[in-house]
Each structure stands twice: as C-alpha cells, then as structure tokens.
Amino acid sequence: MHIVVCVKMVPDTTQVSIDPVTNTLIRDGVPFITNPYDTNAVEEAIRFKDKYGAFVTAVSMGPPNAESVLRKAVSIGTDRAILLSDRAFGGADTLATSTVLGLAIKKLNEEQPVDIVLCGKQTIDGDTAQVGPGIARRMNITQLTLVDEVVSVNTEKKTIRIRRKLENYHEIIEVKLPVMMTVEREINTPRYPTVPGRLHADDVRVEIWSNAQLKLDPATIGLPGSPTQVRRIFAPEREKGEIMMGEGPDRTKAVEACFAKLLDRDIVHV
Amino acid sequence: MERLIFLIVCLGAFAFFFKNIFRLVATICLGRAENRFDNLWSRCAGMFAYGFGQLRVIQKKFGYNHYLLFWGFMTLVLVNFEFLLKGIFPAFSLAFMGPLYYILMFAADIMSLVVLGCVVLAIARRLFFRPYFIDQTADAFLILCLVGSLMIAFFGMSACEYRLDELAAGTYMLVTRGVALFLRGSDTESLHASMRVFWWIHAIVLLFFMNYLPYSKHLHVLTAIPNCFFRSKHMVATVPRLQFKKGEEFGISKVVQFRWKDLLDFMSCTECGRCQEVCPASNTQKTLNPKKMVHQGKVNLFTNSKSVFANRPADMLAPAPKDAAMNVPLINGSDKSVSKKAIWDCTTCGACMQVCPVFIEHAPKIVQMRQHLVMEKAEFPEELIALFENSEQRSNPWGIAPSDRAKWAADLNVPLVTQGVQAEYLFYVGCAGAFDSRARQVTTALTKILNAAGVSWGILGNEEKCCGDSMRRLGNEYVFDKMAQANIEQLKKYGIKKIITYCPHCYTTLKNDYKQFGADFEVIHHSELISSLIAAGKINPSSDSAGRVVIHDSCYLGRYNNLYDQPRDVIKACSGGRAPAEMERCREKSFCCGAGGGRMWMEELDGKRIYLERTQEALRAAPDTIAVACPYCLTMYEDGVKDEKAADRVKVKDIAEIVASSIS
Ligand code: SF4
Ligand code: SF4
Numbered sequence: 001m002h003i004v005v006c007v008k009m010v011p012d013t014t015q016v017s018i019d020p021v022t023n024t025l026i027r028d029g030v031p032f033i034t035n036p037y038d039t040n041a042v043e044e045a046i047r048f049k050d051k052y053g054a055f056v057t058a059v060s061m062g063p064p065n066a067e068s069v070l071r072k073a074v075s076i077g078t079d080r081a082i083l084l085s086d087r088a089f090g091g092a093d094t095l096a097t098s099t100v101l102g103l104a105i106k107k108l109n110e111e112q113p114v115d116i117v118l119c120g121k122q123t124i125d126g127d128t129a130q131v132g133p134g135i136a137r138r139m140n141i142t143q144l145t146l147v148d149e150v151v152s153v154n155t156e157k158k159t160i161r162i163r164r165k166l167e168n169y170h171e172i173i174e175v176k177l178p179v180m181m182t183v184e185r186e187i188n189t190p191r192y193p194t195v196p197g198r199l200h201a202d203d204v205r206v207e208i209w210s211n212a213q214l215k216l217d218p219a220t221i222g223l224p225g226s227p228t229q230v231r232r233i234f235a236p237e238r239e240k241g242e243i244m245m246g247e248g249p250d251r252t253k254a255v256e257a258c259f260a261k262l263l264d265r266d267i268v269h270v
Numbered sequence: 271m272e273r274l275i276f277l278i279v280c281l282g283a284f285a286f287f288f289k290n291i292f293r294l295v296a297t298i299c300l301g302r303a304e305n306r307f308d309n310l311w312s313r314c315a316g317m318f319a320y321g322f323g324q325l326r327v328i329q330k331k332f333g334y335n336h337y338l339l340f341w342g343f344m345t346l347v348l349v350n351f352e353f354l355l356k357g358i359f360p361a362f363s364l365a366f367m368g369p370l371y372y373i374l375m376f377a378a379d380i381m382s383l384v385v386l387g388c389v390v391l392a393i394a395r396r397l398f399f400r401p402y403f404i405d406q407t408a409d410a411f412l413i414l415c416l417v418g419s420l421m422i423a424f425f426g427m428s429a430c431e432y433r434l435d436e437l438a439a440g441t442y443m444l445v446t447r448g449v450a451l452f453l454r455g456s457d458t459e460s461l462h463a464s465m466r467v468f469w470w471i472h473a474i475v476l477l478f479f480m481n482y483l484p485y486s487k488h489l490h491v492l493t494a495i496p497n498c499f500f501r502s503k504h505m506v507a508t509v510p511r512l513q514f515k516k517g518e519e520f521g522i523s524k525v526v527q528f529r530w531k532d533l534l535d536f537m538s539c540t541e542c543g544r545c546q547e548v549c550p551a552s553n554t555q556k557t558l559n560p561k562k563m564v565h566q567g568k569v570n571l572f573t574n575s576k577s578v579f580a581n582r583p584a585d586m587l588a589p590a591p592k593d594a595a596m597n598v599p600l601i602n603g604s605d606k607s608v609s610k611k612a613i614w615d616c617t618t619c620g621a622c623m624q625v626c627p628v629f630i631e632h633a634p635k636i637v638q639m640r641q642h643l644v645m646e647k648a649e650f651p652e653e654l655i656a657l658f659e660n661s662e663q664r665s666n667p668w669g670i671a672p673s674d675r676a677k678w679a680a681d682l683n684v685p686l687v688t689q690g691v692q693a694e695y696l697f698y699v700g701c702a703g704a705f706d707s708r709a710r711q712v713t714t715a716l717t718k719i720l721n722a723a724g725v726s727w728g729i730l731g732n733e734e735k736c737c738g739d740s741m742r743r744l745g746n747e748y749v750f751d752k753m754a755q756a757n758i759e760q761l762k763k764y765g766i767k768k769i770i771t772y773c774p775h776c777y778t779t780l781k782n783d784y785k786q787f788g789a790d791f792e793v794i795h796h797s798e799l800i801s802s803l804i805a806a807g808k809i810n811p812s813s814d815s816a817g818r819v820v821i822h823d824s825c826y827l828g829r830y831n832n833l834y835d836q837p838r839d840v841i842k843a844c845s846g847g848r849a850p851a852e853m854e855r856c857r858e859k860s861f862c863c864g865a866g867g868g869r870m871w872m873e874e875l876d877g878k879r880i881y882l883e884r885t886q887e888a889l890r891a892a893p894d895t896i897a898v899a900c901p902y903c904l905t906m907y908e909d910g911v912k913d914e915k916a917a918d919r920v921k922v923k924d925i926a927e928i929v930a931s932s933i934s
Contacts, residue, residue: 012663014671033663192655195645195748199516 001054001155004105005045005118006135007038007073009066010125018233034069037120040183043190044150045118046077052155054115055079057108061089061100067206075193075201082108086210091223094126098134100221103214106139114139116160117180121146129182136180144173148184272466276357276473283477290484291492292586294537297575300590301530304510306500313499321495326627330544332395333627335388339417342385343491349378350476357473365438375439379428383445386421389414403543403561409486416479423472425449430465434458490540494628497538500531501629504782506620506830509634509641511786512747519592521641521745525571525600526578526590528635535630536568545622545632548855550862550884551615555877558615560622560632567635569606573598601639613639614651617880618743618867619825624858633867640745654744657871662749665735666701667871676731678703678710682717685728687764693728695720695794696766698780700773701736702901708908709772709901715930716772716796722933723808725799727770733760739775742783744868751787754779758789768792770799772926774826774900775866781831795827796926797836797899804843804929811844811932816923817894821850822884822907823860824900834858837899840925844932851891861887865902885910889920896922 011030019026034042048054058073060066061084070081084104092100108114117139119132129145136143149163151172161174165184193201211221219225246254262268306313319325324340327333348364355362365371393414400406429449431437433456440446453461483491510529512520522528543561551558574596582591598606601613616636623631643649644658660669676684678699685691697720702709720727738753757780761769769791771777781793803809819841827833834857841850855861864880874880885907888896896911898904907922 012671031663189652189655192644192648192650192658194648195514195520196516198748199514203516 001048001052001116002108002112002114003045003048003054003056003116003118004108004114005038005041005056005058005073005078006101006120006131007042007058007060007069008035008120008123009033009060009062009069010035010123013124032065032068034072035120035123035125037122037124037183037185038069039120039190040185040187041118041120042073042076042078043188044181044183045116046191047150047188048116048153049077049079052153055112057082059084059101059104059108061085061092061097061104063090064208070206071201071204072193074204075197076191077197081204081206082209083206084209084214086212088211088218088222091226092221093226093228094128094130094134095227096221096223096225098131098138099225100214100216101131102135102138103216104209105135107214109139113178115158115177115179117141117178119180119182121182121184132180132182139178139180142175142179144175144179144181146184147181148186150187273358273360279473279477280354280358283481287481290481293579294484294489294492296579296586297571298530298533298537299587300526300571300575300578301528301533302589304529304531306531309503312503313501316501317495317499320501320627320629321498324627326625326629329625335391335395338384339388339392342381342388345374345377345381346385348374353472353476357469363438372439372442376442376444379443379445382421382424386418389418389421393418401543401547403546405541405543407487407541409488413479413482413486413488416475416482420472420475420479423468423475426468427465427472429453430461430468433461434465487539487541490538490628493534493538494540497534497628497630500534502631505832506623507631507634508783509637509742509747512641512751514748514751519642520645520747521643522635522638523600523642523646524590524594524596525567525574526594526596528567528638532567532631532635533571535635536564536571538628539564539568539630540628541565542627544625544627545630548621548625548859548861550617550619550621550864550880551612553861554880554883556612556615557609557876558612558636563608563612563632563636564630566606566608567600570598570600570608573606601642608639610643610649611876612636613643614872615876616867617825617862617864617869619862620829621825621859621862624829637743637745637867641747642745644745645748650744651872653873654868654871657740657744657868658746658749661736661738661741661746661753665753666705667736667740668701668705670705672735673732675699675704675734676729678713679717679729679731682714684717686731687728687766688731688733691728692726694726695728695768695770696761696764697727697729697770697772698737698776699729699734700771700776700901702905703772704734706901706905708904712772712901712904712924712926715924716926718930719800719803719809719926719933720770723803725803725808730760730764735760737776737779739779739783740868740871742779743866744871754784754787754789758784758787761789761791766791768794770794770796772796772901772924774824774830775902778826778830795831795833795836795899797827797833797840800926800929801836801839801843804840809929809933811929812934814844814846815931816841816844816897816921816928818892819845819850819895819897819928820853820888820891820893821856821897822853822863822888822903823857824898824903825860825862825866827899828857828860837897837925840929841897844928850897851893853887853891855887863898863900863903863906865906870902870905879910879913881906881910882913885914889914889916893920895928896920897925897928898922899925 009032012033016030017026045056049056056078057080058070058078059082060070064085067083070083074081084100089100105117117135122129133143144162146164147162148165151161151163153160158177159174160177164171244254244258324337327336352364428437428446432440432446432450433453483489545560546552549560577597578590578594598604601608602610613636618633620633657667660667664672685693687693687696699713703713735757738750742750769780777793777795838850861884863884896907898907904922904924911917911920911922
C-alpha cells in the first residue's frame with residue numbers, strides 16, 4: 001500500500017493580524033506551523049502504515065523553508081519527503097496548486113502505485129478546502145471529503161469504507177481504491193514525535209522537485225496559472241446581533257427579553 | 271578441635287560475606303558514570319554529621335532509638351573483632367590498648383544493655399504502636415531478634431567468664447557483674463560449659479547476622495554511610511543534562527541506565543517510611559509511594575543484575591552493556607516494576623529527599639523515567655500534548671500568541687531592555703505573570719514596588735520566552751534543552767547579569783538548572799529583593815491590610831533554594847512586626863500545593879485533591895489572608911478556598927500584593 005499525504009506550511013494564524021491600511025496580512029515574526037488539519041492527515045497515514053505496513057510519502061508545495069513541515073511528518077513515521085519548490089510555483093491559487101500537486105502525485109504513482117491520497121480538510125490560511133478535490137480531479141480518482149473515520153479497509157478487494165461528517169448526519173461509504181480523502185480534525189489525535197524520530201528527521205534528505213522535473217507549462221502554474229485575484233482582505237465586521245446580558249435574578253429577564261425578540265421576528269414559535 | 275571448627279566456620283562466613291560485598295560493588299558499577307568524588311571535605315563532613323551523627327535520623331523522636339542502636343553497634347564492632355580473633359587465637363586480646371581497653375569494655379558492656387533495651391522498644395513499637403508508614407515485615411523482627419540474642423549471649427558469656435575470673439576488664443563491666451550475681455554458687459564446670467554455649471550462640475548469630483544483612487533491608491547497615499558521603503551537593507538534586515545524539519536512548523527504561531549513585535540509593539533504603547509520610551501523592555491516596563518506588567528499584571536491580579552477570583561473567587566491575595537484556599521491566603509489568611501511574615503522580619516537591627535519613631534522591635529518578643516515556647515512547651497523559659505543543663510552538667503553556675506577552679505592561683510604561691534600555695535588573699516575568707489574569711495582578715504589584723524603591727529594571731517584553739520548567743519536570747528534556755539554550759543565548763545577547771523572578775519555578779530553573787547549560791546569572795526571587803529593599807529602607811510598608819496572615823512555603827523556594835525567612839520578613843514588615851502564622855507543616859516540612867512537577871497541567875483523578883488537603887490545613891490556622899510567593903500556589907489556593915466556600919472571608923495573596931497595598 002502506498003499512501004501520499006499532502007501537507008502545507010502555514011503561518012500560525014492566531015498570531016497574524018491584518019494591516020488596516022494595505023489590507024494585507026502582517027506576517028512579520030509570525031512562526032510557521034504545519035496546517036493543523038494536515039497533522040491529522042499525516043497521523044492517519046501513519047496509522048495505515050502501523051496497521052497495513054503502508055509506505056508513506058509526504059508532499060508539500062512551498063518555499064524552501066517549508067522543508068520543516070515535511071521533517072515534522074518524517075519525525076512521526078513518514079518514509080519519504082518531497083518538497084515541490086520553484087519560483088515558478090509561487091503565487092499560486094488553489095487551481096494552480098492542485099495542478100502542481102496533482103502532477104507530482106501522478107509521477108509518484110508511476111514509481112509505485114498510489115492507493116490513498118490524504119489531505120487535511122482545508123488550510124487555516126486559505127480555508128477554501130479546494131486543493132484536495134482538485135488533486136482528485138487531476139488524478140481522476142474518487143474523492144471522499146470530510147472524512148472523520150476510516151471504518152475498514154479490505155486489502156484483498158482493495159476497497160475502503162469510511163464515514164463522512166456532513167451537516168446534520170454522517171454518511172458511510174465504501175469505494176474502490178485508489179481514493180483521495182480529506183480529513184476532519186476528529187478523525188484522530190496526532191501522535192507526539194519521539195526524540196529518536198526527531199533526530200532521524202533532522203538527518204533525512206528532503207527531495208526537492210522543481211519545474212525542471214515536473215515540466216509543467218508555465219502558464220498553468222504559479223501566478224500566471226492562477227485566475228483568483230485578491231481584492232481586499234478584512235476581518236468581517238459584525239453589523240447585526242447584540243449581546244444580551246444579565247446577572248443574578250436579571251438572568252431570567254435577559255432570557256425573557258431574548259425570547260420576546262425572537263418571537264417578534266418569527267424566528268421561534270410558541 | 272573446637273577452634274578448628276570455628277576457624278572453618280569463620281573462614282566460610284567471611285568468604286561468603288566478601289563474595290556478597292564484591293557482588294554488591296559490581297552491581298553498583300553496572301550504573302552509568304557520574305562524578306561524586308568532588309568536594310571531598312564537605313562530603314566527609316556530611317558523612318560524619320548524617321552518617322555517624324545521624325542528624326536526620328534523630329529529627330523524629332523515635333530516631334533516638336536508632337541513634338542508640340547505631341552507637342551501641344559502633345562500640346561493639348571492636349569488641350566483636352576481638353571476639354572473633356580470640357576464637358581463633360585464644361591468646362589474642364586488645365588489652366595492649368592499656369587503659370583505653372578498659373574504657374572500651376566499660377562502654378561495650380553498658381551499650382549492650384542499651385541496645386537490648388532499644389531492641390525491646392523497637393519490637394514493641396512494631397507490635398503495638400506501629401506508624402502506618404512502616405510495613406510489618408518478618409525481616410524486621412528477625413533482625414531485631416538476632417540483635418537481641420546477640421546481646422543476651424554477650425552477657426551470658428561475659429558473666430560466666432567473670433565468674434571464672436577470665437575477664438580481663440571484668441571490674442569495669444558493671445552490667446556483666448550484675449548478671450554474674452545470678453550465677454553465684456554455680457560450679458566451675460557448669461560455668462565453663464554455659465560459657466561455651468553462650469560463646470557459640472554469640473559466634474553463630476554474629477556470623478549469620480553479618481551474612482544476612484545483604485539479603486534484607488538491613489543492607490543499609492553497609493550502604494547508608496557511603497550513601498551519605500556521596501549525597502548530592504545540591505539541595506534538591508535535578509536530572510543530568512543529556513546529549514542528543516542519534517543512536518542513544520533517552521531517559522531510563524532499564525534499571526542499569528541509572529547512574530551508579532542511584533543504584534547505591536536503592537540499596538541504602540532503610541524502609542523507614544519517612545518519605546511516604548511526607549509525600550503529597552501518598553498522603554492523598556495516589557499510586558505513588560516513594561518508599562515503594564525505591565524498594566521496587568532495589569528488587570528490580572537485584573533481579574536484573576543476575577542476568578547481566580550471567581551473560582558477562584568475566585568483566586565484573588564494568589557498566590552494564592547498552593544492549594543488556596532485562597528479565598523484568600523497570601516501568602510497568604510486575605511487582606518489581608514502578609507503575610506508570612506512580613511516575614506521573616510526583617509533584618517533584620522534594621519533601622521525600624528532605625527527610626530521607628540516608629539522602630536518597632527520589633525525584634530525579636522519577637523524572638528520568640518520565641523522560642523515557644515522553645521522549646522514547648511518546649506515552650503520557652493525553653492532556654499534556656497541548657502543553658508540549660504550546661510550549662514548543664508559542665513558548666507558553668496556554669498557547670497564547672507570543673505577541674500578547676507584554677500586554678500587561680501596555681499602560682505601565684515599563685522599560686524594555688530589548689530596546690537598548692540599560693537596566694541593572696531584568697525582571698523575568700514568566701508565563702504565569704505575563705498571561706494568567708490573576709498572576710498579572712501580582713506582576714503589576716511588583717512593578718509598583720520596583721518603581722517605588724527606585725530600582726533600575728526592565729523587561730524583555732514580547733521577546734521573553736518560557737523558561738521550560740514544566741517541560742523539564744515532565745521529562746520532555748529535548749524541548750527543555752532547546753528552550754534553555756535559546757534563553758541563555760538571548761539573555762547573554764542583551765548583556766543580562768541580574769535577573770528578578772516572581773515565579774519560583776522560573777527562579778530555580780534559571781538559577782540552578784541553567785547552570786548545566788553554562789549560564790551564570792545572579793537570579794533573585796522577588797521575596798529576596800523585597801525583603802532587602804525593606805531592610806535597606808527603600809520602601810516602607812505601613813498599613814496592616816492583610817489581617818492575620820498564614821504563610822505557605824513553596825517547594826521550589828524553600829526546599830529547593832532555602833528561601834524561608836525572606837517571605838516571612840516581608841510579611842512581618844507589613845504587619846507591624848508581627849510574624850505570620852504558621853501551618854502545621856511549614857518550612858522544610860511544607861506540604862506541596864499540588865501544582866509542581868508539571869502537575870499544574872494534569873488532571874488529578876485519584877484520591878483527594880492535593881490543593882484541598884493543603885488549603886484545609888491553611889484554613890485551620892484561621893487566617894484572613896493566605897500568603898504565597900508563587901503563581902501556581904496562588905491558583906491552587908484560590909481554587910481551594912473557593913471549594914471550601916471560604917472565598918469571602920479568606921483572601922489569597924502574593925507577598926508582593928501585600929506589600930504593594932501597604933505602600934503609598
Ligand atoms: S518529590 Fe514529592 S511528590 Fe515526588 S515522591 Fe517525593 S515527596 Fe512524593
Ligand atoms: S527512601 Fe529514605 S525516607 Fe524513604 S523509606 Fe527509604 S530510607 Fe526511608
């Protein structure tokens with residue numbers, strides 16, 4: 001079994017603020033971390049390794065320092081780490097990113113057939129949740145988004161049964177491999193790296209793939225390949241809504257007042 | 271004929287004894303290297319004070335019984351030496367010592383009676399008023415009976431000799447003479463026969479006793495004094511620094527991975543139970559019992575050393591090979607192993623090490639086993655993962671954005687040493703002081719004091735990082751190691767020489783732990799600073815707002831760093847010269863609040879909550895204010911006071927707050 005897990009280096013967004021004048025993110029001095037959803041994807045990949053002896057390859061697209069998130073993946077058990085890094089990839093939106101990642105995984109598939117591609121549900125900097133499905137489309141394989149549990153795997157029939165977390169219900173599906181899955185945080189608790197794992201990761205060679213290897217048309221990648229344009233970044237302002245408070249005996253009054261308003265606007269009915 | 275038999279018995283007994291001693295030495299040598307041969311003079315001094323002087327033993331009343339037993343034995347060693355030699359060479363006598371010999375015999379005679387009395391008392395104690403922390407063992411009774419019969423045989427033997435007029439120092443042996451009164455009228459023959467019977471009893475019991483020692487808890491007779499000699503020179507021993515090289519194993523999962531002194535520790539335990547009596551975990555029905563932990567270490571060592579020796583018969587006095595296989599695991603798995611649960615129960619309060627009469631170092635052993643669980647196995651209570659990641663990524667336990675660290679100082683106009691301000695002292699605020707809303711009030715109070723006293727000070731602002739205390743105590747040495755190095759580098763970069771801390775955990779970490787990393791800062795706890803500012807008249811606390819104050823000694827201030835008087839002086843100055851009230855357990859005997867050793871970040875599921883046990887004790891002193899000098903203690907007592915529904919009548923305050931509210 002060969003598993004490819006995609007990871008992204010993101011700024012620790014709780015530490016990012018927005019420049020009110022230029023409307024851009026102030027990233028100065030903000031540390032980079034592995035996209036939290038991706039840590040669950042890596043953990044799930046390692047669980048496949050523990051259970052079925054899968055070979056796990058971690059792939060990331062990003063600047064050279066994104067190597068650190070790959071090393072983190074190696075520290076808990078990833079076997080191979082590939083960084084897709086080229087100036088030509090820079091400034092990519094989700095479309096151009098999926099193009100590069102999709103092609104890289106196809107190349108890996110030629111070396112050793114890929115059974116499962118794992119991605120986090122979304123990243124915390126973009127929050128689009130588009131790259132996973134984009135990869136599946138380019139590889140032409142089944143996509144299973146919002147997975148919060150792997151129910152079972154049949155290695156002989158090459159099928160997988162998973163559970164998806166949807167708005168008000170769960171969906172259990174069984175499909176044939178290969179698949180692309182994006183995972184929810186609830187799927188697992190990522191393990192903590194051991195020190196021997198970390199020391200091993202420090203020494204591991206992270207392969208760097210540039211466009212010289214991938215040979216993608218420059219017009220389809222990076223900034224030129226990205227139709228998305230950012231007009232403005234801003235924190236959403238709350239225009240509506242209010243906080244109704246009351247302490248002690250006033251609490252009941254606040255609840256009553258709240259219900260009166262809700263009734264008034266036909267939001268609840270008696 | 272009789273002499274020949276004795277000679278053979280004696281030689282056999284000594285051969286067996288020395289074989290065992292060699293085995294014990296070889297077992298100690300299995301441990302890892304560590305230099306405990308420095309400061310020889312102070313080591314000798316300690317050995318005399320605590321080994322021969324039994325200073326810690328007599329800190330409990332019943333210890334005097336042991337004191338007498340011990341000195342009785344010391345006196346009798348020479349006499350027994352003469353006894354054995356005389357058995358082989360009847361002409362031998364120590365009488366050549368002249369008058370000294372008579373003094374010796376006089377003392378030996380009296381001391382034998384004393385020892386007999388002590389033995390009776392000890393048996394009675396175990397039978398009728400045994401403290402809960404002492405286990406009822408057959409071993410103890412056997413030894414006491416052996417010692418008792420040795421004394422009886424001694425008197426029987428010497429009384430007969432006295433009657434037969436064969437006792438050179440007889441005139442001076444008053445007890446013997448008293449016993450001999452009962453033998454008046456016995457004829458020479460029966461006197462002689464009884465003398466031989468007593469003599470043989472004495473000889474056999476003596477040789478048996480000597481050889482039984484290594485198999486019992488009385489092994490401490492041989493190891494306790496060396497253990498006092500090799501004791502740690504630090505008040506509370508901490509773990510050694512590790513080298514993070516590939517291929518090494520980190521932390522301890524096999525008993526032979528301890529350092530040799532740890533192995534000697536295991537062999538030195540007297541099973542007195544004093545550590546159990548003071549341990550906050552044992553006192554609140556947790557799994558951890560330090561006495562048991564040491565005992566498990568001992569049996570684990572003896573079981574596993576057998577197989578190491580079996581695989582390596584030639585090279586006896588060498589450390590165990592790295593890949594040495596163990597029969598019994600050190601952590602979890604048998605009654606000869608320390609349970610994982612116990613390992614996580616420790617608050618590293620140091621109470622056990624403070625009372626142990628033979629200076630066994632419990633906490634570092636526990637922390638090193640944690641190191642194995644964390645660094646090799648990544649197995650730890652799940653609530654710690656957030657702490658570990660927050661500390662590593664954001665350098666504070668809560669994971670708050672580092673850019674919020676100096677928020678408390680926003681309106682206070684605090685000088686930043688990172689902006690080139692020259693200040694005499696760096697105030698190292700610490701994570702609690704910077705982020706915890708309650709502890710921030712203490713930080714602000716301290717700020718007020720520093721300014722009022724005209725101290726030249728500054729802070730690192732958002733550049734300050736976590737000191738790593740919790741990481742180290744929880745066994746995450748790898749991350750601690752990085753934090754320590756980065757912090758020292760940063761402090762050196764800004765030319766910091768003197769550091770003020772508010773948190774005792776930052777205090778001991780910067781002051782003591784960082785020494786292993788080449789740091790040499792002058793670190794001052796706020797209690798030290800404030801008390802010296804008061805003494806120098808730089809601040810004059812006046813009003814008496816705190817009412818009746820009861821004081822709590824933080825483990826990391828008191829036992830770890832000997833700061834007991836400073837916080838008391840501060841309170842005194844704020845209470846019109848009145849000393850604060852004391853709890854039942856105070857100063858060296860202070861009882862942990864339950865938050866140290868990383869326990870602050872862990873659930874406390876078993877038994878009674880430690881903070882409740884301590885808060886109830888504080889409330890028994892009927893205070894208006896409970897004074898603390900540590901942010902963890904502050905949190906714990908505030909929780910405790912709330913749980914006890916006493917929050918409206920009892921306030922919990924840091925000493926800095928008490929001072930700040932009593933200066934204008
Ligand atoms: S350090 Fe404190 S908690 Fe730990 S074993 Fe000793 S007395 Fe118990
Ligand atoms: S470890 Fe020390 S205090 Fe505890 S039982 Fe043994 S000798 Fe006594």
